Amino acid sequence: MKFISFLVFSCTILSACIDQIPLNIEDKIVEKLVVNGSLHDLAEPRILRLHYTQGIENNSIPISSATIFLFDDKGNSFQYEHRQDGTYILDGRFVAEVGRSYYITIQLANGKKYISTPEKMLPAIEPE
Numbered sequence: 001m002k003f004i005s006f007l008v009f010s011c012t013i014l015s016a017c018i019d020q021i022p023l024n025i026e027d028k029i030v031e032k033l034v035v036n037g038s039l040h041d042l043a044e045p046r047i048l049r050l051h052y053t054q055g056i057e058n059n060s061i062p063i064s065s066a067t068i069f070l071f072d073d074k075g076n077s078f079q080y081e082h083r084q085d086g087t088y089i090l091d092g093r094f095v096a097e098v099g100r101s102y103y104i105t106i107q108l109a110n111g112k113k114y115i116s117t118p119e120k121m122l123p124a125i126e127p128e
Contacts, residue, residue: 031052031053031054031061032052032053033050033051033052033063033106033108033114034049034050034051034052034053034060035048035049035050035104035106035114035116036048036049036050037049037088039070039096039102039121040096041095041096041097041098041121045089045090045092046070046089046090046094046096047087047088047089047090048068048080048087048088048089048090048104049062049086049087049088050062050063050066050068050086050088050106051063051086060086062085062086062087063086063108064082064084064085064086065082065108065109066082066088066106066107066108066109067079067106067107068080068088068104068105068106068107069104069105070090070094070102070103070104071102071103071104071105072100072101072102073100073101073102073118074100078090078091078093078094079091096121097121098121098122098123099120099121100120100121101118101119101120101121102118102119102121103115103116103117103118103119104116
C-alpha cells in the first residue's frame with residue numbers, strides 16, 4: 001500500500017504544471033575587470049592576464065590595449081608587455097625580492113585607471 005501511495009504521489013508531482021518565468025538577466029549583466037597574475041622570485045616569466053567578464057556562461061573578453069606597470073617600495077617601475085589575447089609578461093630584468101612591497105597600475109584604453117594595494121612579498125612556505 002505504501003508503494004502505491006508513493007507511486008500516485010510521484011506521478012502527481014511529476015505531471016504538475018510549472019509556469020515558466022522569464023528572467024531578463026542579460027539586461028542586468030555588468031562587465032567586471034578580472035586581473036589574474038602572480039608575483040614570485042623564481043626564474044620564470046611573470047604572466048598577468050587581463051579580461052572582462054561577459055554573460056552568464058563564463059565567457060570573457062581579453063583586454064589587449066592596457067598599459068600595466070609594477071612598482072616596488074623603492075620607486076622602481078617595470079612595464080608589462082602585451083603578448084596575445086589579454087596576456088601580459090613582465091620584463092625579464094625584474095627580480096622580485098622577499099620582504100619588499102609591490103603594487104600594479106593598470107591604465108585601460110578607455111581612460112580608466114586601477115591601482116592595487118601594495119603587498120609585501122613573503123617567503124615561500126617550506127613543505128613539511
